[in-house]
Amino acid sequence: MQRDLWQELCNYNNLKFAYRKARKHKTTKTYVINFEENLQNNLLLLRSELLLHSYTLKPLVNFIVRDPKTRKISKSDFRDRIVHHALCNIIEPIFDRGFIYDSYANRKGKGTLKALQRFDYFKRKVSKNNTIKCFVLKADIKKYFESVDHGILLNVIREKIKDNKVFWLIKRILGNYAGGGEAPKGMPLGNLTSQFFANVYLNELDQFVKHKLKAKYYIRYVDDFVILHKDKPILEKYKEQIEIFLKTIKLELHPDKSKIIPLRKGISLLGYRVFYYHKLLRKSNIRKFQRNISKKINLVKNGILPYDSLLESLNGWFGYAMWANTYKLRKNLMKEIDKMFN
Numbered sequence: 001m002q003r004d005l006w007q008e009l010c011n012y013n014n015l016k017f018a019y020r021k022a023r024k025h026k027t028t029k030t031y032v033i034n035f036e037e038n039l040q041n042n043l044l045l046l047r048s049e050l051l052l053h054s055y056t057l058k059p060l061v062n063f064i065v066r067d068p069k070t071r072k073i074s075k076s077d078f079r080d081r082i083v084h085h086a087l088c089n090i091i092e093p094i095f096d097r098g099f100i101y102d103s104y105a106n107r108k109g110k111g112t113l114k115a116l117q118r119f120d121y122f123k124r125k126v127s128k129n130n131t132i133k134c135f136v137l138k139a140d141i142k143k144y145f146e147s148v149d150h151g152i153l154l155n156v157i158r159e160k161i162k163d164n165k166v167f168w169l170i171k172r173i174l175g176n177y178a179g180g181g182e183a184p185k186g187m188p189l190g191n192l193t194s195q196f197f198a199n200v201y202l203n204e205l206d207q208f209v210k211h212k213l214k215a216k217y218y219i220r221y222v223d224d225f226v227i228l229h230k231d232k233p234i235l236e237k238y239k240e241q242i243e244i245f246l247k248t249i250k251l252e253l254h255p256d257k258s259k260i261i262p263l264r265k266g267i268s269l270l271g272y273r274v275f276y277y278h279k280l281l282r283k284s285n286i287r288k289f290q291r292n293i294s295k296k297i298n299l300v301k302n303g304i305l306p307y308d309s310l311l312e313s314l315n316g317w318f319g320y321a322m323w324a325n326t327y328k329l330r331k332n333l334m335k336e337i338d339k340m341f342n
Contacts, residue, residue: 006165009090010050015043018085022078031078046079053168055083057176060188074177074188084192087169092196094160099199100206105222106195112270115221116279116323119228119269122217123276126228127263130276136267137227137235140257141202141246144223145194149250150174150184153201185250198222201249208245213238221270228263235260272324279324286329289317293333297340307341 008014019039023032035042049055058077065071076084096107104115127134141147154171161167174197177188187194202220209215209227215238217228229235239253239260246252266273266280273280296313299305314337318330 005090005161005163009086009166009169010047012043012047014086014089015047015082018082018089019043021085021089022081029078035078042079043082046082050083050169053165055169055172057083057172060177071189073190075190076176076188080173080176081192083169084173087166087173088192088196091161091166095196095200095203098160099203100210102219103199103203103206103221104219106199112221113323115219115270116272116274118219119226119274122219122228123263123274126217126230127276132230134263134276135229135232135235135260136263137229137239137260138258138267138269139225139227139239139242140254141223142252142254144251145189145198146186147251148185148187148197148201152249153197156200156204157197195222204249205242205245209238209242212245213241224270226267226269232260271320281321281324281326281329289321293317297337301340310337 019035023029023036026032046055057080060074060076062072062074065073099107102118104110104112104118123134124130153174154167157170158167161170173191173193174187175184177186187197202223205225206218206220209218209225215227215229219226227235227238229238239258243253261267263274263276266275268282271282271285273282293310293313296305296310300307300310314333321330
């Protein structure tokens with residue numbers, strides 16, 4: 001018996017589960033509190049609009065962030081974010097089973113730490129436990145989220161999603177960013193659906209690298225990827241073939257950020273610099289943390305935030321920093337904070 005994806009998506013329990021996901025870490029926000037005051041009616045109304053195809057998305061709210069680099073973030077209305085979660089709850093498992101093992105962004109059981117551990121494992125395999133020279137193709141796709149072609153993405157989605165109503169909703173969500181035009185493209189940074197569709201779109205690249213190029217030591221995290229090999233000429237050939245393939249899905253490698261680097265020089269990967277025998281945190285990440293923690297210290301000193309909030313931030317960052325050689329940095333920081341508050 002064929003599944004009715006649309007009924008599953010619109011099911012009240014799915015919408016309630018989606019609401020819980022959308023409000024995570026945002027329970028004190030006014031828009032969440034307002035929605036929650038009349039939760040059942042608000043979810044039932046949303047369900048009715050979806051079932052009647054009268055659901056419309058609100059315009060995205062755009063703002064600029066400049067740390068660590070300038071980016072435009074597009075924020076969806078809270079109600080629309082619930083629908084994004086409801087959609088992904090239903091369709092993500094359908095696609096995820098077809099993704100390669102070594103795609104690490106925005107997937108259950110994956111993430112930055114798993115990607116780093118996998119890189120360490122590949123590094124030992126390729127370098128024969130650090131006894132021979134190893135090279136890394138470190139690549140980045142130029143303006144990835146701005147470049148995703150809606151027509152190509154929808155064709156890929158259509159191969160697995162035959163339900164016309166679900167497909168209608170996907171088109172609505174994509175169209176909320178790019179609008180009309182002969183060849184609509186682009187996805188907003190910040191949307192859950194954008195993160196998911198990013199993996200769907202670049203799964204085409206993953207399959208090409210793994211099955212056509214037969215590259216064994218490949219890892220992708222969103223639009224950044226690495227391939228390790230002991231022979232530089234083979235990586236140069238991979239790079240040429242990838243550039244040709246990316247043109248078929250209307251993407252291109254970033255000319256300045258896509259290079260073949262000897263591992264001994266260190267590879268910039270997910271906020272770390274990775275070498276044969278050790279890892280360092282990128283200086284920009286340390287500076288960003290120091291700025292943020294200084295602000296929090298002042299808020300605690302002025303009685304605006306509790307001391308526990310400062311400890312929570314420190315523990316969170318230490319959990320990230322401990323995977324690099326930062327023992328002295330963490331120890332000295334805790335000494336300074338102890339002096340301030342004891």
